[in-house]
Amino acid sequence: xxxxxxxxxxxxxxxxxxxxxxxxxxxxxxxxxxxxxxxxxxxxxxxxxxxxxxxxxxxxxxxxxxxxxxxxxxxxxxxxxxxxxxxxxxxxxxxxxxxxxxxxxxxxxxxxxxxxxxxxxxxxxxxxxxxxxxxxxxxxxxxxxxxxxxxxxxxxxxxxxxxxxxxxxxxxxxxxxxxxxxxxxxxxxxxxxxxxxxxxxxxxxxxxxxxxxxxxxxxxxxxxxxxxxxxxxxxxxxxxxxxxxxxxxxxxxxxxxxxxxxxxxxxxxxxxxxxxxxxxxxxxxxxxxxxxxxxxxxxxxxxxxxxxxxxxxxxxxxxxxxxxxxxx
Amino acid sequence: xxxxxxxxxxxxxxxxxxxxxxxxxxxxxxxxxxxxxxxxxxxxxxxxxxxxxxxxxxxxxxxxxxxxxxxxxxxxxxxxxxxxxxxxxxxxxxxxxxxxxxxxxxxxxxxxxxxxxxxxxxxxxxxxxxxxxxxxxxxxxxxxxxxxxxxxxxxxxxxxxxxxxxxxxxxxxxxxxxxxxxxxxxxxxxxxxxxxxxxxxxxxxxxxxxxxxxxxxxxxxxxxxxxxxxxxxxxxxxxxxxxxxxxxxxxxxxxxxxxxxxxxxxxxxxxxxxxxxxxxxxxxxxxxxxxxxxxxxxxxxxxxxxxxxxxxxxxxxxxxxxxx
Numbered sequence: 257x258x259x260x261x262x263x264x265x266x267x268x269x270x271x272x273x274x275x276x277x278x279x280x281x282x283x284x285x286x287x288x289x290x291x292x293x294x295x296x297x298x299x300x301x302x303x304x305x306x307x308x309x310x311x312x313x314x315x316x317x318x319x320x321x322x323x324x325x326x327x328x329x330x331x332x333x334x335x336x337x338x339x340x341x342x343x344x345x346x347x348x349x350x351x352x353x354x355x356x357x358x359x360x361x362x363x364x365x366x367x368x369x370x371x372x373x374x375x376x377x378x379x380x381x382x383x384x385x386x387x388x389x390x391x392x393x394x395x396x397x398x399x400x401x402x403x404x405x406x407x408x409x410x411x412x413x414x415x416x417x418x419x420x421x422x423x424x425x426x427x428x429x430x431x432x433x434x435x436x437x438x439x440x441x442x443x444x445x446x447x448x449x450x451x452x453x454x455x456x457x458x459x460x461x462x463x464x465x466x467x468x469x470x471x472x473x474x475x476x477x478x479x480x481x482x483x484x485x486x487x488x489x490x491x492x493x494x495x496x497x498x499x500x501x502x503x504x505x506x507x508x509x510x511x512x513x514x515x516x517x518x519x520x521x522x523x524x525x526x527x528x529x530x531x532x533x534x535x536x537x538x539x540x541x542x543x544x545x546x547x548x549x550x551x552x553x554x555x556x557x558x559x560x561x562x563x564x565x566x567x568x569x570x571x572x573x574x575x576x577x578x579x580x581x582x583x584x
Numbered sequence: 585x586x587x588x589x590x591x592x593x594x595x596x597x598x599x600x601x602x603x604x605x606x607x608x609x610x611x612x613x614x615x616x617x618x619x620x621x622x623x624x625x626x627x628x629x630x631x632x633x634x635x636x637x638x639x640x641x642x643x644x645x646x647x648x649x650x651x652x653x654x655x656x657x658x659x660x661x662x663x664x665x666x667x668x669x670x671x672x673x674x675x676x677x678x679x680x681x682x683x684x685x686x687x688x689x690x691x692x693x694x695x696x697x698x699x700x701x702x703x704x705x706x707x708x709x710x711x712x713x714x715x716x717x718x719x720x721x722x723x724x725x726x727x728x729x730x731x732x733x734x735x736x737x738x739x740x741x742x743x744x745x746x747x748x749x750x751x752x753x754x755x756x757x758x759x760x761x762x763x764x765x766x767x768x769x770x771x772x773x774x775x776x777x778x779x780x781x782x783x784x785x786x787x788x789x790x791x792x793x794x795x796x797x798x799x800x801x802x803x804x805x806x807x808x809x810x811x812x813x814x815x816x817x818x819x820x821x822x823x824x825x826x827x828x829x830x831x832x833x834x835x836x837x838x839x840x841x842x843x844x845x846x847x848x849x850x851x852x853x854x855x856x857x858x859x860x861x862x863x864x865x866x867x868x869x870x871x872x873x874x875x876x877x878x879x880x881x882x883x884x885x886x887x888x889x890x891x892x893x894x895x896x897x898x899x900x901x902x903x904x905x906x907x908x
Contacts, residue, residue, distance in 0.1 A: 298769040413858045416637075445636040445798065447857045450842040454856055472772060475844030477590065498848040516776035517846055518805035520828060525783060526778035534741045535771060 262466050263277055263289040263312070268326035270316065272538075279538040281307045283490045284326065286566070289434065292417045294460070294467040296481035296498070298474060298513075300535050303487040309436045310376045312468075313353055315344050331433065349379040352379055352427030352465075356439035358419035362411040368395070369407025369421045375429040399455060417448035424455065431463050438470045453480055474517060478502060483572075489536055489546040492566070494582075496573035506575040506583045509547050524535045545578040553580045590663075591760055591792050592625040592648065597657035597667075599643050605734055615865045617643040618654075619816035622892070625809075629697060630786065630793040632807030633822065634800050636861050640816040641796045645762045649681045661760070668692055669691055677707050680753035684765035687744035690737040696723070697733030703755045706844070722751040727781060743774035747781065747808045754785070763795045767802060770830070779806060784824070800843055809898075812836045815872040816864050819907070822899030834907040864874055876907030881906035 270282040282304045289295045297305045310316050312328055316333065328335045335346065347353075355361040363371055372391035376382060377391035382390070388407070395403035398421040411419055415505040420440065427435055437456065441449040457480060461469055469481060477484055477498065484501050486509065494507040505511045512531035533550040542548075544560040559578055569584060575582045599618040603610035618640045625631045633641050646652040648659060650666060650673075659667040661675045683689035690699055700719045704710045710718050720730035726747040737745055746766060751762055766782070767775040783793060783806055797803050803810060804824050811821040812835065820833040831837045841855040859876045862868060868875035870886035884905040892900040901908055 300773060369623070417860055445861075447799070447838060448841040448860065449844075450854050451856055451858070453722055453844075454854065473844065474846040476771070478846045478848040479844045502848050514846065516773050518776070518779065518799075518801045519846065520801050520804055520840070521844065522805060524804060525825060527780050527783070530777045530780060531773040534743060534774060538875070550891060 257473050259290045262293075263468070264329040265308075265312070266327050266329075268308070268311060268323045268328065269338075270304075270311055271320075271322055273320045274539070276539045279564075280541065281321075281490055281538060282311070282570050283563075285487075285490075286490055287485050287492060287495065289466050289468055292460075292466055293434075293471060293483065296477040296484040297468065297470045297487055298472065298477050298484060299487035300472060302489075302535055302538065304490040305472075305487055306438055308404060308487075309353070309438050309468070309470055312436060313347055313351065345379070348375055348426075348432075348576045349430045350432050351434045351436060352430070352432035353559075354420075354423055354427045354435065354437040354440045356445050358416065358423045359411065361423050362419060364411055367408050367410055368414070372407070372422070372426055372429060375426055379430050391425075394429050395422070397423070397459070398425045398428075399451075400425075416444055417451060420444060420448075420452055421455070424452070424459070428459055428463065428465075432465060434468065435460070436468045436470070439472070440469070441476065442471070442473070449476075456480070474513065485556050486513070489541055490538065491546065491563075491576065493547065493576045494574065495566070496570075496575075500570065500573050504570070504573070506569055506573070507547075508551050508581040512550075545581055547578070547581050551567050551581050555580055573581045588626040588628075589607045590624055591627045591661065592794070593658075593660040593663075594623050594644075594648075595658045595660075596620060597621045597644070597647065597659060598648055599652055601642075615863055616816050617863075618647065618869065621657075621813075621816075621818050623792060623811060623818065625760075626790060627789055627792055628786075629808045629810045629813060630795055630806055632803035633794065633796045633811050633813060634745045634798060634803050635813035638799065638861050638864065639813045640864070642764055642815055644813075645681070645764050645794065645796050648760075649679055649762055650676070651681075651775075657757060677703075677709070677756040677759050679756040679760045679762065680756060680760040681764065682749050682753045682766050685769050686742060686749045687737070687769075689749055690752075692737055692746060695734055695736055696740075699737075700733070700746065700752055700755055705754065707756055709756065718755075722755055725754065725785070726751045729892075741774075742770050743777060744903055746770060746778055750778075750781065750785070754789075756788075757850075758791075760792045760794065763793055765797055766795070768797065768799065782806065800828075800839060811838065815861060815867055817872070817890075817902060818900075819873070819902040820900070821892075822896075826847075826896070826899055832899070832901040832908055833873075834877070834879075871904040871906050874904065879906035890903075 265283040266286050269284050271278050271280045298304050363391050369391050373387040376387035376390050390404045392407050400406050400421055483497050485492045487508050494510045495563050505514055515529040531550055542560050544562050548555040564577040566574045568574050600614040600616050603613040603615055605612040613778055635641050646656050654667045665671050668674050697719050700722055701715050719733050723730055723732050728747055767778050805823045810824045810827045811818050814835050820836045838855045838857045874882040874885055890904045893903045894900050
């Protein structure tokens with residue numbers, strides 16, 4: 257990639273300690289986010305999208321979740337080697353995070369102005385008064401009407417869309433270089449989703465931030481992202497620019513996902529194509545091709561035991577090179 | 585609308601919930617969850633009901649299966665009145681419901697077999713000794729194996745649980761299924777499996793669906809008729825294809841344009857609706873949508889009684905000066 261790389265993840269593996277033993281949630285995940293770029297991570301529940309986000313922020317639940325290998329380089333420094341204090345300087349300041357459910361991400365017993373001020377007080381050497389003024393300004397920037405009086409309200413007094421705007425304001429308060437948005441619009445109605453996506457894009461342009469957008473909605477990806485990584489069972493199975501991925505999906509899983517969504521321009525009442533079976537549980541994963549049981553093709557044992565590496569099939573278009581599941 | 589059989593006819597339905605306040609918990613206002621809704625559903629058809637959260641879709645569905653008692657208006661199932669306290673309850677086995685979250689609507693302490701047998705037991709329609717056969721038949725109908733009957737709901741994935749929910753609804757061989765967001769809790773690849781199953785069952789068993797969903801793409805794919813609801817009212821109702829190609833109400837247009845299209849080469853103009861859905865407790869006095877978008881024509885709608893008008897065959901639009 258010719259652009260400057262802001263975030264560089266190599267060989268990231270994460271495992272969780274569960275009652276059924278150790279399960280691997282991420283299996284050597286590699287990707288880069290360029291400056292000012294929007295990268296989408298797409299996949300179904302349990303594929304490791306959110307775990308990736310939490311690993312970058314080093315917020316994996318302790319002690320069950322553990323990064324077993326890999327490195328996360330952000331602006332040249334390895335986040336995994338930072339001290340707890342050093343990491344606190346990064347969170348909210350250089351990397352902002354937007355959570356899925358805004359009601360759970362906000363403190364219900366403190367006013368939103370108070371919660372926003374905290375971000376400024378932690379990361380900038382300013383007084384309480386100035387922090388409050390900056391918070392009000394931030395609320396104004398995310399499109400909350402009458403921000404000076406709204407700042408005194410509590411989260412429950414706001415609608416879902418408004419709350420998500422507050423969470424966005426908190427994530428962007430310190431003008432972070434990278435914003436991680438974990439399903440930012442999933443809990444919202446379509447019309448509000450359109451508002452929030454528009455807002456995110458405008459703010460991103462203003463601040464020049466990079467965005468890592470996690471979603472299960474391919475429609476949202478198509479409208480907002482420059483590049484996409486498709487995840488399946490803890491691995492990235494395909495990575496390409498958005499236009500390329502939608503035009504030439506190479507992996508069977510990507511193709512299945514794309515063809516199974518009902519679209520407005522499809523002939524109604526026709527049978528939708530499906531992907532057989534269901535998302536595998538993390539406790540019974542093989543080391544080789546993980547899509548094999550759903551691909552409808554009998555895989556030889558060698559492909560099930562040994563992972564096929566990612567292969568570049570066109571410029572910037574990488575796909576897991578299982579010969580039965582991908583068009584190489 | 586005469587040749588095909590009218591299965592469900594809702595006329596001027598209102599469901600208002602009292603808002604209580606003060607020390608005596610007196611009703612101080614009312615929440616107009618469903619306000620003057622009329623619709624007709626013919627046998628074998630699918631009617632899709634779309635709208636944002638809080639617009640009254642689920643309340644409407646619940647009043648059709650009589651889980652909510654309407655304030656006024658009539659609901660006729662096969663020409664038999666089911667609204668009101670005097671109404672007979674024998675329609676119940678003909679109208680069944682599938683709920684949104686399969687994890688919460690299945691009793692986690694009962695085996696799947698017991699869950700499916702319960703409706704048969706309550707309505708005494710299948711002899712005890714052949715019930716297990718009927719259960720196995722139901723499970724096969726929804727694409728599960730008969731051995732599932734001895735297992736508990738937690739042993740199944742989300743998509744399989746929704747299949748169990750559908751099997752339970754089918755147990756009494758109903759004619760009308762009310763589907764309240766049947767696929768919104770499911771993953772994309774599983775969602776299409778369940779939608780295919782629903783379409784398949786409809787053609788095999790001649791079922792009629794009242795489908796509630798917020799995903800317009802899903803609704804459009806399976807419905808014959810689409811009704812768009814906004815703040816307790818149906819603002820537009822008509823044949824699915826026509827609603828999508830020629831939406832007449834400003835809200836329908838905005839709703840369609842807000843759906844993200846999974847095609848990066850199509851950059852279209854999004855109509856961004858500002859604001860949120862207003863509260864049904866204290867709705868604007870005029871056109872609710874004109875109020876939200878701040879239409880300059882909004883004052884004209886204040887105090888007027890807004891009515892549905894037929895713009896083309898079977899396509900009705902709520903007439904109001906600011907939105908149509």
